[in-house]
Amino acid sequence: MGNLCRHQSNTHPSRSRSKTVETEVLITEKQQISTLNQYLLYDIGEKFNYIYFKDYRDTHTPLHIETLFTIQKDSLKFFQDPISQMYSLSFLYDSQCEVDITLFFFVKEYIEVATKKQYFCIDNERTPSPINLHAYPGNSVCVKMMAMLDLSLFSEDEMKFLNKIMVPLVIFMRNETFSLLLYMKLEGTNVIKIREIFCTTEETYEILDVFLTDNEACSVCLNNQKTMMLFPCRHVCLCESCLNFMLNRNHKCPICRSVIRFGYKIYKDMSF
Structure with a gap:
């Protein structure tokens, strides 16, 4: 964290x-x-x-x-x-x-x-x-x-x-x-x-x-590198393609079911 x-x-x-x-x-x-x-x-x-x-x-x-x-x-x-x-x-x-x-x-x-x-x-x-x-x-x-x-x-x-x-x-x-x-x-x-x-x-x-894991894969497609984080709940880290897919279809967070408002960029040099 x-x-x-x-x-x-x-x-x-x-x-x-x-x-x-x-x-x-x-x-x-x-x-x-x-x-x-x-x-x-x-x-x-x-x-x-x-x-x-x-x-x-x-x-x-x-x-x-x-x-x-x-x-x-x-x-x-x-x-x-x-x-x-x-x-x-x-x-x-x-x-x-x-x-x-x-x-x-x-x-x-x-x-x-x-x-x-x-x-x-x-x-x-x-x-x-x-x-x-x-x-x-x-x-x-x-x-x-x-x-x-x-x-x-x-x-x-x-x-x-x-x-x-x-x-x-x-x-x-x-x-x-x-x-x-x-x-x-x-x-x-x-x-x-x-x-x-x-x-x-x-x-x-x-x-x-912010809660991050060592796994760098997108939590949705499990293929691309995760570069974005759902906001405001911050429960899921995912790639930009999956984020755009969810935003375009008014998706909610798969964990808490709150509305996704935007995504936050995750930088590689984040030291948590």
């Missing part, structure tokens, strides 16, 4: 930390617990714990970059403390520099009526304020955040999305030069990554997990 970066935008909007929202309307109940995959977090407001997002523009150019810090996604564990009955979170991180980490639980989508801008807001009465910690350089450093969240304060309807109990979670890692954003959902005891965004002072990238 490796990481593939997709360039999103080379410009940032102005980042005013003093901006407040005077009017807001809750989006429909079905969208309250967001999949957090439509907007890019770019600023943390100092007032009202607003988390602002901006639209991004998709491009299909892959790029390889090295991040100075990351959270090991497979290490994220959400569990209930047997003594306090509150829920806790633990994870491992790798960092080559000092970094600030902020966690946001139960963020909800809102919309500003005047401008139609969407953003996320935290319910501070029932959820902990954004949790901050300072991380130091190291590999596989374990962080345990005990007794943070009391789910008994929420009804089942408030936590249900697509007939599953889910808790939205945003993890924000940053230093003076870089920032890394993980959009997660807590489903039972599982922590599932939805989107990972890497930002520099001028550029924004989406980091994608």
Whole structure:
């Protein structure tokens, strides 16, 4: 498994930390617990714990970059403390520099009526304020955040999305030069990554997990060399001829049955 970066935008909007929202309307109940995959977090407001997002523009150019810090996604564990009955979170991180980490639980989508801008807001009465910690350089450093969240304060309807109990979670890692954003959902005891965004002072990238095997043959025809990868699911690597055949006939991924939107070029010098 490796990481593939997709360039999103080379410009940032102005980042005013003093901006407040005077009017807001809750989006429909079905969208309250967001999949957090439509907007890019770019600023943390100092007032009202607003988390602002901006639209991004998709491009299909892959790029390889090295991040100075990351959270090991497979290490994220959400569990209930047997003594306090509150829920806790633990994870491992790798960092080559000092970094600030902020966690946001139960963020909800809102919309500003005047401008139609969407953003996320935290319910501070029932959820902990954004949790901050300072991380130091190291590999596989374990962080345990005990007794943070009391789910008994929420009804089942408030936590249900697509007939599953889910808790939205945003993890924000940053230093003076870089920032890394993980959009997660807590489903039972599982922590599932939805989107990972890497930002520099001028550029924004989406980091994608890529699963490749040593076999270089196309997964469809088993003859030609695989040069493309199905997107957005990234389940199948195949040759360009088979990809064009599937796209022309509106085929779906043979594994997850999701619609194929385009193909990503696989380069021989990819080092995963």
